[in-house]
Amino acid sequence: MGFIIWIIGLVLCIKAVLEILKWDIDGIKKLLLVIILLLTSWVGLAVYYFWGRENLQALLK
Secondary structure, three states: OHHHHHHHHHHHHHHHHHHHHHOOOOHHHHHHHHHHHHHHHHHHHHHHHHHHHHHHHHHHO
């Protein structure tokens, strides 16, 4: 069961990183956002998917 949860987290994390890399913002901001997302694990993913996708791109421009 733990392996399945880990795989789901990995897939969501990869999807989030790929979405962030498509954004039209500065490269350093992208890199910092990706690092923070990877370091915060499930909390970072939850913030990204529930709040960040709509708001972070405009906030970082």
